[in-house]
Amino acid sequence: MIRDTSAQDQVSTQRPQPIWRRWLWPAVATVVVVGGIGYVASSWLGASRSFDGGRLRIAEVSRGDLVRDIAADGRVIAANSPVLYAISAGTVTLKVVAGDVVKQGQELAVIDSPELRSKLAQEQSTLAGLEAEASRAALDATLARATGAKMSDQAGLMRTAAQRDLDRYQRGFDGGAVPQVDLAKAQDELKKAQIELQHAQQDANLQSRGADLDARNKHLMAERQKAVVNEVQRQVDALTLRAPFDGQVGQVQATQHTQVITNAPVLGVVDLSRFEVEIKVPESFARDLAIGMPAQLTSGSGQPFPGEIAAVSPEVVNGEVVARLRFSDKQPPGLRQSQRMSARILLDTRKNVLKVERGPFVEQSGGRYAYVVTGSTATRRPVQLGVSSLGEVEVVSGLQPGEKVIVSGADLFGDNERVSIN
Template identity: 50%
Template sequence: MIRDTSAQDRLVEVRPSRSRNRKLLLIGGGVAVVALIALAAPRVSTMFSADTSVSASRLNFATVTRGPFVRDIAAEGKVVAAVSPTMYATSAGAVVLKVHAGDVVKKGQVLAVITSPELTSKLAQEKSAADAMEVDYLRAQIDAKKKRSELQKAYDNATIDQTAAERDLNRYESAYGKGAVPQADVDKAKSTLDKAQITAKHAKTDLAMDNDSLTFDVQSKKLAHDRQVYLVQDLERQVEDLNVKSPVDGQVGQLFIAERATVAKDAQLLSVIDLSALEVEMKVPESFARDLAIGMPGEISGNGKTWNGKVSAVSPEVVNGEVAARLRFDGDTPKQLRQSQRLSVRILMDKRDNVLTVQRGSFVDESAGRYAYVVNDGMADRRDIRVGASSIDKVEILDGLKEGDKIVISGADTFGDAKHVAISR
């Protein structure tokens, strides 16, 4: 047999070269990069179209919804007395207190007495002057009557003399016609009659003129007396006011003076609290004050109970960015409340259904309600909007947004003037 070379053959292991391994790695890496680029292409295009990029952790978002919209103000209030008069000294003097702080008092009850010797002495003097003027007035009436009587008497005598002179003239004229008396006697009788007529005329004039003068004199005395009487009445009122009385049923609040202290006129003495007329005072932010109106309904809560109320007053002055408002209980005032007690207050300003709203955030103040950033696929796009009324936690959307839109409600101040912002995770 012919021998072959099989006995000499040997299997040799073929190993790939380094260059070939590198080539395979490059090909695989390229495929992976292409796949990643294909997957991230939309994201990359979004990033490149944005004006800036902000982390989502720095922002707060909310979704626009449609439903009921309630505008209300909730705050803490304190009980104050609707009627809490303060008593003042009507005159200078020493004060004797008749009550203590916390005492229950009735309307008209004497709370304090002011001792004023000057006022008491002046009243006595003016009373004496009034009595003297009354005597002068009565004397003037008597003198006037006497004077009128004398004038009337003079007028009556003059009238009688005139009548007698007329009779004498008639007799002399008749006798002269019969030739019994001379013409001189007739002329004398005529002169006597003329004189009597003039006297009667002047007496009548004097009676009228002096009567008016006497009337004026009596009236003057009467007016002076009346004026003095009014002065005495005013002083009596002042003396009566020295007894400081409670104007309402209530409770003595604060005493501003010590017992038997000497005070000046118009000095504060004490205060009285009318516990039957209590109100609740609350502080309202200035932004809501313009919408408050007297008569708005509210709720007052405390002591485990809730009472209905109404806005009774709104202060016209803004203090530290707040406005003071008062609520009056709708119905009888609860008996268990106390002055300055803290209660929860809620004022209902508006209530509507089917309103487009979004959670309130700083975007309302930052943009003045003119625009908002709508979030979609990792991008926040600025959109012009128009907002309406605001409540504590919501704001009404009038235009620019629709139900389901997601917007940035706070943190948009970091966007600057950018119109397109990328939201990174």
């Protein structure tokens, strides 16, 4: 006989649950999923395009001190490294080689120029002739003054004799021994002697002045020729190239015992006691640089040395300006040309300003706009930027602390006001 399951059944006293409780949690989960999909969809629909976030660099806006400085790597150059040139064409004989240490005044090279030496001899002969003529003119002036003085003295004696004759005739006329005609004749002779004395004195003066003028002209011609001789002598002396200071021979550009042309470079001399550091500064910082501005120079050992700006080039090349820094106190020992050094120039410090990392967005649209990131969406917002350093830029308005800004890669967005970031 087969038994049924009635012995296993039990009577339930619980009430059956309502149908809406059975579907409550699935409905809540469905609402959450639909809301998330709606939010994502609204973000995608609000953004005109979508971009890969891996190609962007995002920075956070913060508040703090903004240090405006310029940091650059430069190379050591000699502050004084002149190149010596040939004053005239000739055969060069080198006395040193590249790298030799030389003293001031030491012979470095000699140029043999027969043409220049012959010119010196000719000019010296001309000078000797002019000096002789000047001496002769001076002698002639002395003779002219002596002749004039002689004629004046003779005219004076004749006047004295005429005066004496007139006095004698006057006494005779007063005594009735001399007729009036002889007295009148004696008076005429005195006037004649006075006129001759006056003309003799004038002639002596004119002859003396004329002789002095001729002598002066001859002397000036001799002095002019002397200046020509001195100049040619200087050129002949310059045929021997000498070290202008204690230093080291740099590049030798002439070959031993070869013919060089006029004004051809022969060799260079480097002043080892004075070095400068040449750096290249972005064009945007060039207007902030000034001669004498303090700087800090760091050698390979890491030891800093104080310096200052010595010169700023007025020319912009490839968006950069060349500046030269000199050591204001002492320079590191053992410096060599083209050695690398780090330079840092402090412009100023802005206290407690709103700032953000500097990036290409500063140059885009003239720094008037920035893309602010909110979640997975970037919205373009007008901003106003202030001063900038190499790593940061001041935010004047348009952004708040804590906001995130796309500092690099925003050029991909074009003119879109709002974009989506994956």
